Amino acid sequence: MAPMAGYDEIADWYEQEFLPRSSDDAYGVDRSLRELLGPGDGTCLEVGCGTGVHAASLRTLGWTPVGVDVSAGMLRHARGRLACVRGDAERLPVRDASVDAAVAVMVHSDMPGYPDVLRETARALRPGACSSTWACTPASAVGSPTVRTRTPW
Numbered sequence: 001m002a003p004m005a006g007y008d009e010i011a012d013w014y015e016q017e018f019l020p021r022s023s024d025d026a027y028g029v030d031r032s033l034r035e036l037l038g039p040g041d042g043t044c045l046e047v048g049c050g051t052g053v054h055a056a057s058l059r060t061l062g063w064t065p066v067g068v069d070v071s072a073g074m075l076r077h078a079r080g081r082l083a084c085v086r087g088d089a090e091r092l093p094v095r096d097a098s099v100d101a102a103v104a105v106m107v108h109s110d111m112p113g114y115p116d117v118l119r120e121t122a123r124a125l126r127p128g129a130c131s132s133t134w135a136c137t138p139a140s141a142v143g144s145p146t147v148r149t150r151t152p153w
């Protein structure tokens, strides 16, 4: 298990102050999910789902969201929002070729082993599925993603 318990300590702040569910899409994540992922009707894995705040947007697009996160504190908030499990994204607790899409929002800078996370995500995706990433770096404003990708596998 990756040592990322830091989020356990700030989970309540994250839920209540940093990224409360709101309708204004302050950081443009919903828009990115619409533009990059788009509609679908299968299972969408959210890698590093945190408090599960994007689950409703995925459902609006037709997907059934499932989440993996290493932080028990973050998952405590996520549980009412999506099916989720505690696990390390570098060793996803997901069968090969078992999900129809994957998203990762604001996680890459917390995951030093991100190449392994991408390999694991590719393993979990069915052939022909796609994944999308929304990422910012410490040097960018949080609302200005420096990386927005859509990858067909």
Ligand SMILES: C[S@@+](CC[C@H](N)C(=O)[O-])C[C@H]1O[C@@H](n2cnc3c(N)ncnc32)[C@H](O)[C@@H]1O
Residues within 6 Å of the ligand: 002, 004, 007, 019, 047, 048, 049, 050, 051, 052, 053, 054, 068, 069, 070, 071, 074, 087, 088, 089, 090, 104, 105, 106, 107, 110, 111
């Ligand atoms: C900035 S938060 C983003 C959470 C959510 N994606 C969002 O947009 O609100 C980063 C999340 O990545 C999780 N995380 C970091 N390393 C991880 C790992 N190796 N495996 C799974 N989750 C991890 C943290 O616990 C945290 O919930």
